[in-house]
Every structure is written in structure tokens, then in C-alpha cells.
Amino acid sequence: MISQLLSILVLGAMISAVYALIAIGFTMIFGVGGVLNLAHGALIMIGAFAYLGLTSSAGALSLPPVVGFVLAVAITAGASYVLYAGLVTYIEDNIVITFLATVVVALLLTELIIIQFGAEPSQLIPVVPGSIYLEAVGTRIRYVELVAFIVSWIAIGLLWYYVTKTDEGRSILATSMSTRGAELTGVDLGTVKSRTWLIAGAFAGIAGVFIGTLQSTTPEMWLNPLALAFIIVVIGGIGSIKGSVVAAYLIGYLETASIEILGPSFQGVLSLIVLAAVLLVLPHGLYGRELVHE
Amino acid sequence: MAHLELQDVHVRYGKAHALKGISLSVEKGEIYGVIGPNGAGKTTMLNAIAGFVDYDGTVTYDGTDLAAVSSQQIVRDGLVYCTEDRDLFPFFSVHENLLMGAQFRDDRDGVADDLEMVYELFPRLDERREQEAETMSGGEQQMLAIGRALMSDPDMLMLDEPTIGLAPVIIQDISAAIERLQNEGLTILLAEQNSTFALRHAERLSLIETGEIELEGTSDEFHDNEYVREAYVGVH
Numbered sequence: 100m101i102s103q104l105l106s107i108l109v110l111g112a113m114i115s116a117v118y119a120l121i122a123i124g125f126t127m128i129f130g131v132g133g134v135l136n137l138a139h140g141a142l143i144m145i146g147a148f149a150y151l152g153l154t155s156s157a158g159a160l161s162l163p164p165v166v167g168f169v170l171a172v173a174i175t176a177g178a179s180y181v182l183y184a185g186l187v188t189y190i191e192d193n194i195v196i197t198f199l200a201t202v203v204v205a206l207l208l209t210e211l212i213i214i215q216f217g218a219e220p221s222q223l224i225p226v227v228p229g230s231i232y233l234e235a236v237g238t239r240i241r242y243v244e245l246v247a248f249i250v251s252w253i254a255i256g257l258l259w260y261y262v263t264k265t266d267e268g269r270s271i272l273a274t275s276m277s278t279r280g281a282e283l284t285g286v287d288l289g290t291v292k293s294r295t296w297l298i299a300g301a302f303a304g305i306a307g308v309f310i311g312t313l314q315s316t317t318p319e320m321w322l323n324p325l326a327l328a329f330i331i332v333v334i335g336g337i338g339s340i341k342g343s344v345v346a347a348y349l350i351g352y353l354e355t356a357s358i359e360i361l362g363p364s365f366q367g368v369l370s371l372i373v374l375a376a377v378l379l380v381l382p383h384g385l386y387g388r389e390l391v392h393e
Numbered sequence: 394m395a396h397l398e399l400q401d402v403h404v405r406y407g408k409a410h411a412l413k414g415i416s417l418s419v420e421k422g423e424i425y426g427v428i429g430p431n432g433a434g435k436t437t438m439l440n441a442i443a444g445f446v447d448y449d450g451t452v453t454y455d456g457t458d459l460a461a462v463s464s465q466q467i468v469r470d471g472l473v474y475c476t477e478d479r480d481l482f483p484f485f486s487v488h489e490n491l492l493m494g495a496q497f498r499d500d501r502d503g504v505a506d507d508l509e510m511v512y513e514l515f516p517r518l519d520e521r522r523e524q525e526a527e528t529m530s531g532g533e534q535q536m537l538a539i540g541r542a543l544m545s546d547p548d549m550l551m552l553d554e555p556t557i558g559l560a561p562v563i564i565q566d567i568s569a570a571i572e573r574l575q576n577e578g579l580t581i582l583l584a585e586q587n588s589t590f591a592l593r594h595a596e597r598l599s600l601i602e603t604g605e606i607e608l609e610g611t612s613d614e615f616h617d618n619e620y621v622r623e624a625y626v627g628v629h
Contacts, residue, residue, distance in 0.1 A: 270496055280480040282468075285465045
């Protein structure tokens, strides 16, 4: 029993950190522009498949995993920026059109992935191979899980520093609180949005490589992270980075516990029950702020 | 050359003709008052100058036609706007709000000096550096809005209804701050329904009603004007 709890504690901490990356990117994009980016999951998929294409031993490049990881993150950040600058920026004032357009992008990317890589699940080479048996916990963890945890927290820490200690980063948070306030203080909204999409894309790229490695790499893999992003962001409070991290841990632990105790098929059930409860009791989420995005 | 000049500025919202040809000029270092009832077009005029609404006619600032200048650049060029809604960053502290006012500035020493100046100008803000803007009183929020605007190192400040909804004792604090800023050479364009307040500070004024300037003159002329006294100043 104790070892099961410890195991949930350790495994949950790893995956939750990756979930936090997914949710932070999603909520930041909503915060600064009011855009619900339904292609956010597709960006995560791009991260996984870019990594596959760059590192696969069957591919032409077969780059070292660490190099492939860095490039995959850069590619995803670039794709996110192109999605904003090439499409969303022209339609973002119309919520419904933006909503539909990002779905179309997600579906289009799915088709392109199938053409390029096929519909069958692909196996990613772990960024760091191997695993270790944690005697005290009584569970085996893969090094890649540990790396996912560390890299995710470094990314979150850097973002936190950026948005609280630098003018550039603070302008992103400020814009999410009041667009007019940002304009009154000379913030260039286009620059802020571009930076936000780049950051969200980089985070999606990191998450994509690790989700692809730890869970699955398929042309449908974007759906689950997108649903997770929604659930986490609503529970944490739309627009709140802190709320995203806390709710990501809540959901990550719920999922891990469901799998450990009830079995894999129960993975998402508890999360949805919690989501329903939060919507009923705390419609603004844990760190929800009524005013976010006017 | 006037510091700020409006020539025949029109604003239309759909069929509504909100500004019907406003022309006025503000000289460097003066406080120019715009009074008039709610809905007369005062805010629309300021929004047009700041680049927030489309208009016909011309607005020039230090000789530059603002039509082609983005609202962000207008702020960076020293024409800074305090809106009636204040538009603070509600979940930022007082200090963070002030830092945002200076976010585009590279002169670290100047920013540090201005922070000190704002905290000295409004000691209430100094006492509440870490408090979230959202949790402050209306008067404190108004001080913060003015303070944030000052952090942008303005040459000219546009204030929209800075006394609205505030207690007399707070209005005195705002008054004192405005006097001091004027003594330091700041130009202020002040839109106010509170005509008494506007007349106390402005050297020249315009009265706007239904989108048109009905009267223009010095504060003495406004004081002596029967219509202004009866309709706007009341008995004091």
C-alpha cells in the first residue's frame, strides 16, 4: 500500500510537469489574445513527429537524440509562430472563425502526418535511454521520465523568471490582464502575441517529445493533450500560469492514481468528474480571475 | 507651434456623429480643460487623439500628424493617456503597475528617479507598493493610474475624469499632484465633468456639448460666463 502511494507520488510528479507545460502554453495564448487554440494539441504532435523524423534510425538524418530534441522544440516553436503570424492574426477578432480555423489546422496536420509517417503508432527513441529501479519506492522509472520532469521544471522556472522579472515578460502578463492597459503603457500587442505563441510552441514541442515517448506517437495523439489542456486550464483558472501548474499536478496525480488503483481504462474518468465539480463549485477555477481578458 | 493641435476632427460610430468637427490647440506647459456633460464627446476626443478610434480631420503632436502613428508609438513619443476606466493591471502590485508604465524605457537611472518621484508625489502608493491594484480604493487607483502614466516620462498627459467618484479629501490630493506636475512643466489636457475642478486648474478651456465646441476661452472668461456658471459650475 505504502509502496503504491510512493509510486503514485513519483510517477505522478513526472507526468504532471509535462501536463503543466501543455496547459501553460494554452492558457497564455488565451490570456493575451482571447484565442482558444484548438491546434495546441497538434503542435504537441508536431513536436513528437519532428523528433521522430530527426532521430529515427530509419530516417535519413538519425541525429543524436539530444540534438533532435532541441531541433524538434525549435521546429514546434516556429510552427506555432507561423500559425499565429500566417493565420490567426488575420482572424483573431472573430472568436468563432478562429476556433474553426484552428480545428481545421489540427485536422490538416493529422492528414499530413499520416501521409508522411503512416497511421500506425511510431516508437520514439528516448532522449536518454535506460531506467532505474527505485528500491525505496518499489517502482522502476525510466530516465526519460526523470529528464521530462527536470526539463519541464527548468522551462517553467525560466518562464516564471521571464514574466515576473523582465519588462518584456511582464508585458505578456499585463496584456492578459488588460489589453487597453497594455496599449496605454506603450506595449506593442503584435510583438507580445508573437512572443507568446513562440513560447507556447516551444513548450508544446518539449511536451510533444516526452508525451510521444512516454505515451504514444500517433496521428491522433493531439486529442488527449488538447482535452487535458482544456481540463487543466478550466480547473486552474483561465489565464493563470500558477493555476495551470497546480491543476496540472492535480490532474496528473488523479490520472496516475486511477491507473495504479483502478486500471488504465480509468485514466481520464476522475479528471472529468473533478472538472464537472469545479465548474459547479468554482466556475472561475482555483486561481480564476473574473477579469482575465476583457 | 502648438504642442497638440486638433483640426476639424470628426468621429462617427455607425450613424452616430459623436464628434462634429472639433478644433483646438494646446500649448506647451499649460493645462487645457475640456468640460461638458456626460456623453458630450470628451472621452471620444481623447480616444481619437490616443489612436483608439478612427477619425476624420487631423491631429498633430509636436508637428507630427498622428494619423499614421500607432497608439503604442504615441505613448512612446510622450503623449500619455489616463483613461476614465484607469485600465490598471488588476492583479499586478502597485510597484509592478508602475514598472509597466516604464516598460519601453531603456534609461534605468531615469526610471529609478521617476519611481522615487511618483512615490513621493503619492505617499499612499509608497505605503502600498506590494498591494494588488484591484484591491485598492478608487482614489488610490486613480493615483496609481496617474503614477503609471508618469512612469512613461510624458511631455503631455491626457486625464479623463480624474476626480469621478472620489471623495473631496482625495480630490485635494489629486489637485495638489496636478499643481506640482504643472510647476514642473508638464502639459495636461484635462477632460472633466467636474467643472469646478477643471476651472481651478486649467488656464484655457473648451465647453463641449453634443460633439461640438460651444465655448472656448480662458478660465476667467469661463468664470464670468453666465451660461457656464448656471449650467456647469453651480453655486460655490
